[in-house]
Amino acid sequence: QVRLQESGPGLVKPSETLSLTCTVSGDSISSYYWSWIRQPPGKGLEWIGFIYYGGSTNYNPSLKSRVTISVDTSKNQFSLKLSSVTAADTAVYYCARHIVGATMLFDYWGQGTLVTVSS
């Protein structure tokens, strides 16, 4: 059974960098593409970006200047860094697996982690 688990600080100060990690179990991270997706409270979902185990990435242009996604195959993990955060970045952050190739269709999701941006 594939499981994804997000981890990281639940509170980040404005202008600082949000850092989250997704740990994958039950599957090799090298077999699929992996994405980060977020959902502000009471709002819709927003795709942030994806990574493949070789390091190739694709980011949402709306966030591209502030986002870095990286992978650690030895730990079966991938990570998100979002710099210069503001209150607008407060959201539940999900990691998710692509169902096939780079196609941005997601079959397995983590439970999500709420990150609040506040001083």
Place this chain on the structure above:
Amino acid sequence: EIVLTQSPGTLSLSPGERVTLSCRASQSVTSSYLAWYQQKPGQAPRLLIYGASSRATGIPDRFSGSGSGTDFTLTISRLEPEDFAVYHCQQYGRSPATFGQGTNLEIK
């Protein structure tokens, strides 16, 4: 980017009823790469439909999807108590992938 608009925003219905949810795209969705997800409070979204009309693994046949181009629908033929949730549409034919704002299906 392709903007998806879902309607209605909220729908109040009773178990046993039939419901149709709408998702309209600002541009034609490539190859009908349109998906529907179900999300319950405090949970991650669950994939229901992909390719506009194909059910994901384990999804009951009371869920069906249709449409092409810019207009898509999700139909639940007979609502079960566990179907009351938020439904999101998503296009994955063109980057960036985008989602609708969701339709909240609530018990009447």
